[in-house]
Amino acid sequence: MESKTADKDVRQWVTESAESQAAPDGRTFLIISLKTTASISKSQDVPAKEVEITALKQGIVPCRYLRNIGTIGLDGQIKLLQSTVAVVGVGGLGGTVIELLARQGIGHLIIIDNDRFVEQNLNRQVMSTEGNLRKYKVTAAAKRVKEINSATTVSTFRQRLTRDNAEKLLGSARVVVDGLDNLSSRLVVERACRQLAIPYVHASIGGFNGQLMTIFPGDVGLSSLYGSSSDTVPEQGIETRIGNPPATVAMIAALQVQEVVKIITGVGAPIRNQILLVDARECTIDRIELGR
């Protein structure tokens, strides 16, 4: 009974606090500001995320998501806020993915990395700064998410994902995102995601080029590219020779986040049973259908 009463109070507060705001196309939206959301969250003792979901369910848009709604709709934003996404690795891809997922309004992020920042990370890892070198990556990522979106909650794990801990770390995720930099770890994550029946958004980069594929349980996966035997998996790619520049990381990480949004909201179609090859040097995007 207490929670129903609390729900009702939140709804009332949200409705009474809604303001009218015109969108660029002239349509008028009812919105709720960040400040009001925080105030209701505090006075009603409910998470900011719940205030935002309550507002959206009444057609009232948290102002911070106003520019999301035209793409994914109110229902899409609600689904994102109700979802948990795990990001394995807080390097170049992982850091940018986390930044964008927080801005997109994912409800809960699981962030996994056992590493600390070093100077060579500064070119592309958006969570790294000159001031946090030698600090743990997950700590910086959690701090950044909190600064961006107080409605997004975070669980951090300062450890390497292994076969033994995969279920515990990833089990509650709706989607798992690849922020890794080596194939052997990616294979561990792919295997775990298949076992847990969670979609896995794989990506990797080198030079001006990046690749991406979303792997649902039952889909073809990394073995289509690298073979089924762990003996044949290359430890290093061309990136060890031609580098990992920042814009390539941002480009591919952005596509990973689009995959997450598509999976959760149902808007659009993820890249499944295909490898997407993006070449910024030649300005081309190719898809190759993959077989078993």
Add this chain to the structure above:
Amino acid sequence: MALITVRFYSLWRSYLGTDSTTLQADDIQDALTQLEDRFGYQLREKLKTAGVHLDGKIQDYSLILLNGITLRNLKSTALKEEDVLHIFPPAIGG
């Protein structure tokens, strides 16, 4: 003997200056030998100019798929008309 298409992606496309070629080949090994003869030297020279020194043949430092299946998983090395080989360097960073 089958007429197949070879598609290059990523850095190989840039360095070879083309996105595809065709060739007549008996089987995978024949196709790879012809590819090496036609493009191997050019590719290594381009890489060398970029400061990247790779030993071996194209197949030693490329991902190669036949109709979307890695050569490592192929059950047969025979080729048929309109088969497509996809070739690109592995990019594993993040």
